[in-house]
Amino acid sequence: MDSADYIHLAFLKRPELGVTLTKLHCWTLTHYSKCVFLDADTLVLSNIDELFDRTEFSAAPDPGWPDCFNSGVFVFQPSLETHGLLLQHATDHGSFDGADQGLLNSFFSSWSTADIHKHLPFIYNLSSNTAYTYSPAFKRFGSSVKVVHFLGPTKPWNYKYNPQTGSVLEEGSGLANQHQTSFLNLWWKIYQHSILPLYEGFRDEEEHASPGHTAAVEELGAISAVGSSQPWPAEGPVEQTVVTDDIPPSPKGSHAEDTIGWPELETSAGVRCDPLSPPSPPCADSSGTQSTSQPADKAEGGPSPEILEPSQEPPVDVTGDPSPQDALEVDLAMSVFEISIEEKVKELSPEEERRKWEEGRIDYMGKDAFARIQEKLDRFLQ
Numbered sequence: 269m270d271s272a273d274y275i276h277l278a279f280l281k282r283p284e285l286g287v288t289l290t291k292l293h294c295w296t297l298t299h300y301s302k303c304v305f306l307d308a309d310t311l312v313l314s315n316i317d318e319l320f321d322r323t324e325f326s327a328a329p330d331p332g333w334p335d336c337f338n339s340g341v342f343v344f345q346p347s348l349e350t351h352g353l354l355l356q357h358a359t360d361h362g363s364f365d366g367a368d369q370g371l372l373n374s375f376f377s378s379w380s381t382a383d384i385h386k387h388l389p390f391i392y393n394l395s396s397n398t399a400y401t402y403s404p405a406f407k408r409f410g411s412s413v414k415v416v417h418f419l420g421p422t423k424p425w426n427y428k429y430n431p432q433t434g435s436v437l438e439e440g441s442g443l444a445n446q447h448q449t450s451f452l453n454l455w456w457k458i459y460q461h462s463i464l465p466l467y468e469g470f471r472d473e474e475e476h477a478s479p480g481h482t483a484a485v486e487e488l489g490a491i492s493a494v495g496s497s498q499p500w501p502a503e504g505p506v507e508q509t510v511v512t513d514d515i516p517p518s519p520k521g522s523h524a525e526d527t528i529g530w531p532e533l534e535t536s537a538g539v540r541c542d543p544l545s546p547p548s549p550p551c552a553d554s555s556g557t558q559s560t561s562q563p564a565d566k567a568e569g570g571p572s573p574e575i576l577e578p579s580q581e582p583p584v585d586v587t588g589d590p591s592p593q594d595a596l597e598v599d600l601a602m603s604v605f606e607i608s609i610e611e612k613v614k615e616l617s618p619e620e621e622r623r624k625w626e627e628g629r630i631d632y633m634g635k636d637a638f639a640r641i642q643e644k645l646d647r648f649l650q
């Protein structure tokens with residue numbers, strides 16, 4: 269479902285987000301009595317079942333305008349009636365941002381004042397890449413974070429990743445802050461260790477299932493030949509490729525494989541190191557001065573007061589899996605220098621290009637992005 273509200277979306281500088289109205293269809297999942305919606309750009313770090321103790325409509329504040337909620341994580345109750353009312357609201361009033369967040373905020377407009385229990389703590393929707401971050405709060409509560417949300421136009425899969433250093437490459441990407449880098453690295457680590465092997469299985473299945481698909485796999489396999497064991501997505505709704513550059517491994521390769529989970533946040537011993545400060549001394553400091561058992565804010569009467577407690581275990585452990593993935597991991601470390609996920613872009617002739625525009629198929633995020641058009645105009649007008 270697309271709002272096609274290009275004016276508001278341009279103001280939001282996110283022309284691609286009209287389709288997020290599709291989210292509203294989640295209210296039709298009436299075979300469930302309660303659901304938690306998660307944006308595709310969220311990363312869950314630990315169990316969040318307690319969210320089912322909340323009621324509709326619960327969400328966390330939006331960092332850009334905290335009197336609005338962010339619609340990347342929310343608790344709702346499927347209902348065809350609500351679904352119908354939401355669609356009616358969209359038709360009658362539109363959305364002030366052209367997408368679902370504006371619409372949902374005006375529909376559930378009492379969220380900011382009516383019931384504090386419907387305010388999810390920020391740890392359930394931590395936006396890691398906002399321009400403004402509250403470093404002391406991150407230092408205090410960062411280790412309790414349960415869901416990270418990579419909101420904004422640049423998503424984790426837009427970065428390149430070096431499996432040997434366990435880091436995304438910073439060139440040209442203007443990484444905003446250090447904890448964002450940690451979460452990006454974690455996203456990639458999980459992608460590399462837990463998702464790529466699934467593609468491998470999928471590819472095998474496809475190879476057996478359909479000779480037609482095999483051809484596609486082989487074609488892609490040829491592109492990936494540089495990374496010897498690179499698992500390969502056979503096909504997908506958007507054609508995506510994993511691009512690898514085979515460059516001899518650096519001597520630090522094996523060391524970097526140990527950096528996983530929460531690279532800068534040591535939580536297992538209840539000691540929190542500030543990921544925003546230089547390594548040793550601040551970490552020692554914080555372990556000495558910060559209590560690990562006293563939450564600063566006890567959520568009185570809230571459904572789950574323990575949520576602000578620093579967790580005693582790393583929320584995610586993707587290291588402790590001694591399966592065939594380890595073999596893959598070693599292989600990757602030895603043979604792959606850099607991984608990125610890129611949409612294959614086909615070069616179009618000027619005629620094809622024009623036809624695309626005439627048909628309204630405009631690449632708002634790519635070469636038809638406003639910034640690029642403006643660049644051209646500026647050059648032309650000089």
Ligand SMILES: O=c1ccn([C@@H]2O[C@H](COP(=O)(O)OP(=O)(O)O[C@H]3O[C@H](CO)[C@@H](O)[C@H](O)[C@H]3O)[C@@H](O)[C@H]2O)c(=O)[nH]1
Pocket residue numbers: 284285287288306307308309310338339340341365367368369370418419420421
């Ligand atoms: O082509 C698309 C675009 C979006 N989505 C879904 O819609 C979500 C929202 O898009 P996203 O790019 O994640 O938006 P954000 O950068 O998170 O921007 C904010 O603004 C959006 C529009 O109001 C809200 O949907 C988000 O929750 C809010 O965080 C995605 O995560 C996906 O689940 C798709 O499935 N396909």
Ligand SMILES: [Mn+2]
Pocket residue numbers: 307308309310340417418419420
């Ligand atoms: Mn999002």
